[in-house]
Amino acid sequence: MAWGGNIMAMRWGKLYKGTPAELVLEDAVAELGVPYRTQFPGYLYGFRFFPDFVLPTLGVVIEVDDASHTRAAKRIADLERSEYLEDEKGWKVVRCTNEEALERPREIVREMLASVGMWPLPTSRPKLKDALPKTKKCPRKVKREAKSADRQRRRKGDTK
Numbered sequence: 001m002a003w004g005g006n007i008m009a010m011r012w013g014k015l016y017k018g019t020p021a022e023l024v025l026e027d028a029v030a031e032l033g034v035p036y037r038t039q040f041p042g043y044l045y046g047f048r049f050f051p052d053f054v055l056p057t058l059g060v061v062i063e064v065d066d067a068s069h070t071r072a073a074k075r076i077a078d079l080e081r082s083e084y085l086e087d088e089k090g091w092k093v094v095r096c097t098n099e100e101a102l103e104r105p106r107e108i109v110r111e112m113l114a115s116v117g118m119w120p121l122p123t124s125r126p127k128l129k130d131a132l133p134k135t136k137k138c139p140r141k142v143k144r145e146a147k148s149a150d151r152q153r154r155r156k157g158d159t160k
Contacts, residue, residue, distance in 0.1 A: 021064050021098035022052055028105035029053055029062070032121065035128045047089060049081065054091075056131035058118050061085055062109075063095045089133070092116040 016039055029036050040054040053062035068074055082093040094112035101108060113119035
């Protein structure tokens, strides 16, 4: 089963088709010839959002921002999210606007990669399986499983 067996993630993958800017940028990202993921399921890797593009062998997250990202509250949220991905998870986060993605997708991808030192593409890159973070269980699921195991021990009379 894809996406770690998570029903909601599979539904999201079927329902979310991407914005026109994301679709155009995806062609430019695909032309790089490096593995990439779109709408990457971050919850499997310890964060709560779906980045627009992830290039795991380069360690880069690409976000495509629409006009709503110019509002102060959204900019602050984007900054916090980028800092979290960079500082806690080790990704390099780059952003472009919808307009940039639609007008000159190939150039903007190269510019974004150059801004984090990944253009020209490095010749030595890790394998995809080594570049993807190890999956983690959702903290709530871990807590539920611990409670369930505790209840089962109590039913059996085990008092550990």
